[in-house]
Amino acid sequence: MKAFTLVLTSLAIAVAGMAHGAEIDLNHIQRLGPVNQKSAAPLSKSAHADALRANFVAKLTQPDTTQPVLVFNQPLTWQSAVEKAEGEGWLAYQLPLSTQRFTQGTLKIKGLENPQVYLNGQLVKSADEVPLELANGDYQLIVLADGQQAEVPFSLDWQGNSDVDVLSFVKQDTHRVSAQQLFDAKTISSMQLSPNGKYLLQSTVEYSPSEGDKAISVTELRDVASNQVLYRWQDSLPQSSAFSTDSKQLAYVVGQQIVLLNIADLSLKVAADKVENVSGLHWYGDTLLFSWQKTFKADEKATSKRYQALEDRWSYWRNNSQIYQLDLASGAMRQLTESKQSSDLLDSDIRLGKLLLTRAVVDYAEPAHSLSQLVELDLATLSETLIGEYRTFGGALYGENGMFILAGPTFMDGLGKQDPALEVNDYDGQLYWRETKNQQVTALSKEFDPAITSMTAVAGRDLILSVIEGDFAPLYFFDKSQNKFSKIDTGVEMVDSFGIATDQALPTIVYAGTSATVPQQAYVMNIKSNRKLMLFDSKVTSYATTRLGQMEDFDFTNKQGQLIDGRVYLPVDYDATKKYPALVYYYGGTSPVGRNFSGRWPFNLWAAQGYVVYVLQPSGATGYGQAFSGRHVNAWGKHSADDIIEGTQAFLQAYTAVDPKKVGNMGASYGGFMTMYLATQTDIFAASMSHAGISNLSSYWGHGWWGYGYSGVASRGSFPWNNRELYVDQSPLYNADKITTPLLLIHGDADTNVPVGESHYMYTALKLLNKDVELVEFAGQDHQISARNIRFDWWDTTMAWFDLQLKGEPEWWNTLYPDTKK
Incomplete structure (x- = not known):
């Protein structure tokens, strides 16, 4: 002692x-x-x-x-x-x-x-x-x-x-940075700018140990020029907020009311009462458009349920939402749409007197086994025109003499594909233009490699685009007249949220974002002058005395000649003459692992706890061009595993301070699948962790709530009955006998995306094979573990496992799980 x-x-x-x-x-x-x-x-x-x-x-x-x-x-x-x-x-x-x-x-x-x-x-x-x-x-x-x-x-x-x-x-x-800091620090969760750019509606979230899992959420109306608070909500937060087109009023939902805030005198007026389940407020002149949901109520006495569609496994699918209009002068309301499918409002054009709507139709005829209708509604007659039905539709906005459309590369028979012979990934968002006169649709982003995730129209003719560009998430300005994409110099690597002054041709924007080793900052910026004014700095408020390790970019070229992007986080006070354990993290699915400062995967925390952390973006990720992201389709690990193994070998050669016998790997969801699959392909890792991973492609395809839809993209045209090689040979479960790496399986027992059985299948197989495996379930948790205290338990479980396996330190693991026999 x-x-x-x-x-x-x-x-x-x-x-x-x-x-x-x-x-x-x-x-x-x-x-x-x-x-x-x-x-x-x-x-x-x-x-x-x-x-x-x-x-x-x-x-x-x-x-x-x-x-x-x-x-x-x-x-x-x-x-x-x-x-x-x-x-x-x-x-x-x-x-x-x-x-x-x-x-x-x-x-x-x-x-x-x-x-x-x-x-x-x-x-x-x-x-x-x-x-x-x-x-x-x-x-x-x-x-x-x-x-x-x-x-x-x-x-x-x-x-x-x-x-x-x-x-x-x-x-x-x-x-050194702590788990509590990363989770509890105040962050801006949303930013909304008035059309004239003078007012900002900003929401923040922070946590306190005394409040446990309850978030401290605050929404403030601020004057942009002075950054002064004009109005503040905390107990009853405004929902579905929308500034009027003249920027004089703010409409929002609170409880069962639609409320108007007069910005000049900060007076409140109830515009509508007893309107439960209202959302999506949208100004149309002096009226408000909104979505009103009718919640499906099942027979409480029923002991069985007859499924009407694959979507019926979704708990909310039988709810029905339609579009309504509220006349603010009289208080009168009218229903604008009526359909068996929910109607979602995309945009309006008061000059045309029309609305853009979308509806999801049950149709499994072709991948991705869903169908979106794009509908235009004439408000004068309430007549509808079906513009089209699309498999890879992502959204639409009115422009000048036409409309912008977001969709995948295969939109309209491959209109967005760079090469007709190219295998493409429909999660790689593309931009299109539909001319009003001749209804001709043209592809605007064929040569633009970043994947477009959202768009906001400015001054009725141009766009601000949110994109994925490698492992960055920047904003771009799209000039329609010149068909030109220009990156906005925000000064942050990952834009978390942003707001736009939509009345301005070269608009003022507000945004909040982080970088790999820089906590959240928020700015107001004039795009024309590129001048920025800081509104918020989390480094000052929450990390003033925090010491972080260095982060270095580390890329390598794989055997196919493709550059594979990556980065390395070094421990605090890193000494290249010492030996360190390492952790390798990846996703391997359709998205790269972004350079966020914090989140569910706290790379800076792992580095603070003495690990060298290597994060890489294997083949198949969006944001690197259509050819790169297309390698995700019908692969399920074939290319990604090779990149991860090659990348780890290159990483070990470059970072000689890493002990090659003490390298662990982990991933979640598709990354959890990759972890299990890698264990069947290599013994380069000394320990592995799979969170909510897929072990059996067929069971995920048929049982996961979104399995059939995701597989419609990731396994386009392939099914268990026509591609046994993919569904069996690429499933880790059918290769479990090849696994020699100690494996930790973590899963929420209420996971509807990747059902918990996926971990149970692998746990059963490895137990019967007498392999080194652990299974930890988190009660009541879905695909993502979000609650504060449970998040800490999850992080502790992960790091205790690697301390046990890579550092030879069993005490933390045995304290968390004292019945474990080692």
């Missing part, structure tokens, strides 16, 4: 349990108080003691400890803990902790009355002995107490559970 004793009345302390017998620099240990009892009674005397402490500790954990803390007019400063504590009253101690691995033990406290132990601002326990379990990282320990015990010297004693449970107490000006 390793132990150390810290006695704060001595100038030098010998500490057992510290690596190499290092001593603590007492100048890094600080004390606040005692606080004069006349100024503040002992915290524990209050009926709301826990809340008082929590609020105070939140202030104490602020990074700047040089400024005095004013407690009821008594100025207090942090002092070196070696100085004698004068007076009586409650006090606080602050101590930096740092670990290089999962560490557990007990902190023992002597000499304080009613001590409370907080770790990174969160209460661990109120006791003289406090157990601690610390993941690899940096921490701030604070001990609050009602006072000092008479004649009992204050001391802290740490007893680790074993020789490896060692803490370091060297204070640093910065700290």
